[in-house]
Amino acid sequence: MRLNLWIVLLIALLLPASACAADVDTYDAAAQVTVTDIAIDPAVLMEDDTATVTVTVQNTGTGSVAISRAALYGTDISVLNTGTYDSVGEIGAGTSKQFTFTVRADCADGIYYPSFYLDFRDAGSLRCPVPVTVQSNEVQISVMDIPDVFTADKKETVSLLVGNPRQNTVNGVTLTPSGEGIECTQSSVFIGNLAPDGSAEVSLDVSASQSTDLVLTVTYRNGINTHTEVLTLPIEVGISKTDPIMVVNNLEVTSSGSGYEVSGDVSNAGLEDAMSVIVTVGSPAKATDPYPMYVIGSLESDDFSSFEVTFSGQGLTSVPIVIDYKDRDGNDYQTTYTLDMNGGFASAGDNADASSVQASGFSGPGGGRGGMMMPGMSGAGFAGLPLLQIAGGIVVVIAAIVAWKKGLFSRARTALQNRRKKE
Known part of the structure; x- marks a missing residue:
């Protein structure tokens, strides 16, 4: 009995110690x-x-x-x-x-x-x-280069910079252009990932049929979240400051058998080269052989080329001088100068609203070869220079040099002195 009691007391003493050890x-x-x-x-x-x-x-x-x-x-x-x-x-x-x-x-x-x-x-x-x-900083769109004025339906290049000002990378960056009357060669441009403070350059070939807005939409993901940034650019359609501009000057008209022949110079006063330049006449005149049209081809900026066109017509009072040409993108242009057969004025008009120009000196079909010059539009060539006076002056200078080398001036001076002594 006493042994059992000691066993119970021993177990009671050991239980708290083991619980504390477990804790x-x-x-x-x-x-x-x-x-x-x-x-x-x-x-x-x-x-x-x-x-x-x-x-x-x-x-x-x-x-x-x-x-x-x-x-x-x-x-x-x-x-x-x-x-x-x-x-x-x-x-x-x-x-x-x-x-x-x-x-x-x-x-x-x-x-x-x-x-x-x-x-x-x-x-x-x-x-x-x-x-x-x-941090809610959005992806940014910056315009690097855009024409001041767009020519209707002509492709122009718009240069952009898409930048990420955030502290983390954004994914799936895509730029999409749109707008009423807007056509773009690229339906969209996929940029991909943009690192923190990174950027990507994007070029778009854009044409507009009217003055409108070019809407640039950038979509991207921040993790699984899709975000959109929109930039709207106003597009003005009008007369481009860089397009080729055809100017006619130094016109001469002569009668040739039963018809007429007109010759002159065509100058490119624009900042861009003109391609496939062709000169002819329009109704009521009828272009005839041997030169119904004159093909100039390409005409660089600030360059000129001569032309001659033959035509016929009954009772002509005016003749349209028609110039067809293209720009580098293949867009068609046409400039028309109206030649007054009675002299006086010749007006110019085209899809770029060229200003009127004045003509003078036309002698008419019965007066032989008549000269026609457009004042204020001399352009290239030698029209308007006093060639005869210059040539005469050169001859006088050469004769004086020859006489001086041969001593003619000294002989004449000696003869004059002897004559004065005799008197």
């Missing part, structure tokens, strides 16, 4: 669990963006640790899957476990710190703040 072992094991990595995708959110926060926990101890639940709490950042990890289980010795939470930035720009909690079954909990950055 110590449990806390020691939990202390070996730590947060080793925090990953946020996208790394920087924009307002109303959704992101994932992945927390990696590792057990660096030698025994398993029981986890009751894991959670992410925040007052400014909304957590969309709060009950996902209400039951976790154990983390084995030397292993890691990831906990992924979906969050939304229902807040203004700034840095926020929602807290990650890991509750142990028998040893309290682990807490770790998670920094989340919200």
Whole structure:
């Protein structure tokens, strides 16, 4: 009996000691669990963006640790899957476990710190703040080069720069042009990824049939979130400042048998080269052989070329001088100068609204070869220079030099002195 009593007392003394040892072992094991990595995708959110926060926990101890639940709490950042990890289980010795939470930035720009909690079954909990950055800077579109004026239906180049001012990479960047009366060779341009503070140059071949707006839309992704940035550019359609401009001058008209022949110069007063330049006459005149039309071909800026065209007609009072040409993109142009057969004025008109020019000196079909000059539009060539006077002056200078070399001036001076002495 006394032996049984001692056994009971011994067991009673050992139970609290073993319970305390178990508690110590449990806390020691939990202390070996730590947060080793925090990953946020996208790394920087924009307002109303959704992101994932992945927390990696590792057990660096030698025994398993029981986890009751894991959670992410925040007052400014909304957590969309709060009950996902209400039951976790154990983390084995030397292993890691990831906990992924979906969050939304229902807040203004700034840095926020929602807290990650890991509750142990028998040893309290682990807490770790998670920094989340919200920055709402948009992708930017900058215009590098655009014509001041567009020629109707002519392709012009618009140069753009798309830049990313954000702290993180954006993906799937695409630029799309649009607008009423707008046609673009590129329906869209895929840029792809843009690194932080990175940029990409984009060139668009744009034509407009009327004055309108060119709408440039950039779409991109920040993580799984799609964003759009729009830039509207006003397009003015009118007379381009660089297009080829055909100017006719130095016109001469003569009667030739039963018809007439007109000759002159065509100058390119524009800043761009003209292609496929052809000169002919329009109705009521009828172009005839041997020169019904004159093909000049290409005409560079500030260059000129002569032409001659033969035509016929009864009772002509005016004759349209028609110049057809193209620009480098193959767009067609036409300039018409109206020649008054009675002298006086010749008006010019084309799709670029050329100004009127004045003609003078036409002698008519019965007066032999008549000269026609357009004042103020002399352009290239030698028209208007006093060639006879210049030639005469050159002859006088040459004769004086020859006489001086042969000593004629000295002889004449000596003869004059002798004559004065005799007198």
